Amino acid sequence: MSSDDFNDEQLDAARARYLEERTKRLRSDGLRQFQELNGEFADLDRDPFADPDFSRDPVTQDTDVVIVGAGFAGMLTSVRLLQHDVSDLVIIDKAGDFGGTWYWNRYPGCMCDVESYTYLPLLEETGYMPTMKYASAPEIFAYCQQIGRQFGLYDRALFQTQIRDTVWDDDIGRWIVTTDRDDVLRARFLVTAGGILSKAKLPGIPGIETFEGRAFHTSRWNYDVTGGGPTEPMDRLGDLCVGIIGTGATAVQAVPQLAEAAASVHVFQRTPSAVGPRNNGPTDAEWFAGLLPGWQAERIRNFTEAVTGKHPEVDLVADGWTEVMWDDTQSAGATPEEAERLERLDFETMESLRLRVAEVVEDPETADLLKPWYGKHCKRVCFHDDYLPAFNRPNVHLVDTAGRGVERVTPAGVVVDGVEYPLDVLIFASGFEVTTDLTDRLGWDPVGRAGVRMSERWHDGAHTLHGVLSAEFPNLCMISIVQAGFGTNFLHFLSESAAHVAWIISTCLDTDIRTIEATPEAEEEWHMRLLRTAGLIANYSLSCTPGYYNSEQGNNPNGRRNLTYTGSLVDYVEIIRSWRSDGEFAGAKLDRQT
Numbered sequence: 001m002s003s004d005d006f007n008d009e010q011l012d013a014a015r016a017r018y019l020e021e022r023t024k025r026l027r028s029d030g031l032r033q034f035q036e037l038n039g040e041f042a043d044l045d046r047d048p049f050a051d052p053d054f055s056r057d058p059v060t061q062d063t064d065v066v067i068v069g070a071g072f073a074g075m076l077t078s079v080r081l082l083q084h085d086v087s088d089l090v091i092i093d094k095a096g097d098f099g100g101t102w103y104w105n106r107y108p109g110c111m112c113d114v115e116s117y118t119y120l121p122l123l124e125e126t127g128y129m130p131t132m133k134y135a136s137a138p139e140i141f142a143y144c145q146q147i148g149r150q151f152g153l154y155d156r157a158l159f160q161t162q163i164r165d166t167v168w169d170d171d172i173g174r175w176i177v178t179t180d181r182d183d184v185l186r187a188r189f190l191v192t193a194g195g196i197l198s199k200a201k202l203p204g205i206p207g208i209e210t211f212e213g214r215a216f217h218t219s220r221w222n223y224d225v226t227g228g229g230p231t232e233p234m235d236r237l238g239d240l241c242v243g244i245i246g247t248g249a250t251a252v253q254a255v256p257q258l259a260e261a262a263a264s265v266h267v268f269q270r271t272p273s274a275v276g277p278r279n280n281g282p283t284d285a286e287w288f289a290g291l292l293p294g295w296q297a298e299r300i301r302n303f304t305e306a307v308t309g310k311h312p313e314v315d316l317v318a319d320g321w322t323e324v325m326w327d328d329t330q331s332a333g334a335t336p337e338e339a340e341r342l343e344r345l346d347f348e349t350m351e352s353l354r355l356r357v358a359e360v361v362e363d364p365e366t367a368d369l370l371k372p373w374y375g376k377h378c379k380r381v382c383f384h385d386d387y388l389p390a391f392n393r394p395n396v397h398l399v400d401t402a403g404r405g406v407e408r409v410t411p412a413g414v415v416v417d418g419v420e421y422p423l424d425v426l427i428f429a430s431g432f433e434v435t436t437d438l439t440d441r442l443g444w445d446p447v448g449r450a451g452v453r454m455s456e457r458w459h460d461g462a463h464t465l466h467g468v469l470s471a472e473f474p475n476l477c478m479i480s481i482v483q484a485g486f487g488t489n490f491l492h493f494l495s496e497s498a499a500h501v502a503w504i505i506s507t508c509l510d511t512d513i514r515t516i517e518a519t520p521e522a523e524e525e526w527h528m529r530l531l532r533t534a535g536l537i538a539n540y541s542l543s544c545t546p547g548y549y550n551s552e553q554g555n556n557p558n559g560r561r562n563l564t565y566t567g568s569l570v571d572y573v574e575i576i577r578s579w580r581s582d583g584e585f586a587g588a589k590l591d592r593q594t
C-alpha cells in the first residue's frame with residue numbers, strides 16, 4: 001500500500017476515529033493521576049534484588065568527580081573520563097550493582113526493543129558479541145557487569161547508597177555530597193546520570209491500597225510470588241489468577257510469559273499499543289567477526305538517521321523500527337500538500353499495524369479492542385511476536401476499559417465497568433515518571449551558589465545550556481532528557497552525552513578552569529531554540545492520545561521549559577559536538593584560576 005492508496009474518505013474516517021479515541025482518554029488530572037511509590041506504597045519500591053543486610057563504613061574523601069547513577073549514562077561517563085585520564089571518581093547508586101534500567105527491570109520476557117549491535121555500547125572496545133539481534137535483559141545486565149569489571153568501575157562504586165544532599169561550596173570550589181550511609185564526598189564536579197525511566201509510578205486508582213492479594217510494579221518484579229527468575233520459567237502461578245494493569249511496552253513483553261505460567265491472566269487495557277513483528281534471531285558470528293573498525297559508530301548514526309526522517313542511502317539495521325519510522329511524519333510539512341502526504345503515510349503505517357492485529361487475533365471482538373487508533377509518534381511503537389497471539393489462549397482475557405482506565409481496586413480484585421475481576425496477584429505495568437521536574441526524579445534537590453536550590457531556580461521549569469550546564473550550579477553536569485536530546489535508541493543519546501560531559505570535565509581539570517556553568521543568556525537562547533524545534537511538531541503532539549510523551553495531555557505547568565530537543569538526535573549530537581570542537585565554551589561562564 002502506498003500513501004496514495006489511502007483515499008480521502010478513509011483518511012477522514014481515520015481522523016475522526018483518532019479524535020474520538022483521544023477525547024475519550026482526556027482527563028483533567030493529567031500527570032496528577034499517578035502516585036509515587038512512597039508513603040503507604042513504599043514497600044512497592046523496595047529493592048527485591050539487593051542484599052538487605054548490606055552494610056559498610058562511611059566514606060569521607062576528596063575526589064575529582066562524583067557521578068550519581070550507575071546505569072549506562074554513569075558507566076559511559078566513567079569510561080570516557082578514565083580514557084581522558086580522570087581516574088579519581090566515585091559512582092553512587094541506590095541499586096546493588098551496575099545496570100540502571102537493566103538492574104531494576106528483571107520482569108520475565110524483558111528485552112531491549114532496539115537492535116543489540118546499536119544499543120549495547122562499547123562493543124568494539126569490549127570485543128563482546130551479543131548473542132541475538134535483540135538482547136534479553138539478563139544478557140544486557142551481565143554486559144553492564146562486564147563493563148564494570150573490564151574498565152575497573154567496581155572499585156569506584158558505592159552501591160545501595162542514596163544521595164541525601166549535594167551542596168556547592170563556593171569557598172573550596174567543590175560539591176559536598178552526603179549520603180544515607182553517612183558518606184561525605186567533596187567533589188570538584190558532580191554528574192547527575194539518573195536515567196529517564198528510573199522513577200516508577202502507580203496509577204491513582206481508588207482503593208488501590210486495599211488489595212489483599214500480592215501486588216508489585218514490573219520494575220520490582222517479585223519472583224517470590226511468581227516463582228522462577230529472569231532466566232527460568234515462573235512456577236508458582238499455576239493455580240493463580242493474575243491481573244496486569246497497563247498495556248505499554250513493558251506489558252507487551254511480560255504478558256506472553258504470564259500467559260504461559262498462570263492459571264488465568266486478565267490484561268486491563270486503557271489504550272492498546274501498536275505492535276509490529278519482531279523477527280529476532282541469533283547473531284551471525286561470521287558477519288560480526290567481519291565488521292570493520294568504526295562499524296558501531298556508523299551503525300548507531302545510521303539507525304538514528306533512518307528513524308528520524310534523514311533517509312540514509314543504506315538502511316543498515318533494516319528492522320521494524322526503520323520501516324515504521326522511515327518517514328518523519330510528525331514535522332509540520334512545508335506546504336499543506338506535504339503535510340497531508342505525511343499524514344497519509346502515518347495513517348498507512350498505523351493501518352498496517354491494525355491489520356496485523358486482525359490477522360493474528362482470532363476473536364474479532366478482542367482484535368478490534370487491540371487496535372491502536374493514534375499516530376505512530378504518539379506512543380512508543382512495540383515489536384513482539386508473542387503478545388498478540390497470547391490473546392488466542394483460553395486463559396488470557398482482555399479487559400478493555402474503553403479509554404477510562406480501571407474503575408476501582410477492591411480487597412479481592414479489580415473493577416471495570418461495575419464488574420469485579422477477582423485476582424490473587426496484581427501487577428502494575430504502569431510505567432515511569434518522565435516529564436516531571438528533574439528534581440522530582442532525582443530524588444534530591446541540588447543546592448547551588450548562594451544556597452539556591454534547583455527547585456527554586458527552576459520553579460518554572462528547566463534552565464540549561466544543551467540540558468547539561470545550568471547557571472548558579474557550577475561544575476554540575478546533567479545527563480537527562482530535560483532540554484536535551486531524545487531518540488529511539490536512547491543509548492545513542494547517552495553515549496554522546498557521556499562523551500560531552502567527560503570532555504567538559506577533563507578539559508576543565510586539565511586547564512586553569514576552576515568552575516564552569518551556563519550563562520542565563522545562553523540558557524534563554526537554548527530555550528528559544530528548543531521552542532522553535534518543538535513548534536514544528538506541536539500540532540501533531542496535541543492531536544495525540546494522552547501518554548507520557550505529551551505529559552498525558554494535561555496542563556504541565558513547567559512543560560514549556562521541560563522540553564526535549566525534538567529535532568533529530570543526529571542534529572542535537574551535531575550541536576554539542578560542534579560546541580566542543582569550537583573550544584570556546586560559548587554560552588558558559590568560566591572562572592579561571594589566577
Ligand code: NDP
Pocket residue numbers: 025111112113114197203204205245246247248249250251253268269270271272380401404405406429430431432546547548
Ligand atoms: P507506559 O507508560 O508506556 O505504559 C503504562 C501503561 O499503564 C499504559 O498502557 C497506560 O495506559 C496504563 N495505565 C496507566 N494508568 C492506568 C489506569 N488507571 N488504568 C489502566 N491502565 C492504566 O510504561 P511501560 O513501562 O510499558 O513503558 C515505559 C517505557 O519504557 C516505554 O515507552 C519504553 O520507552 C521503555 N521500555 C523499553 C523497552 C525496550 O525494549 N527498550 C521495554 C519496555 C519499556 P495509557 O496508554 O492509556 O496511558
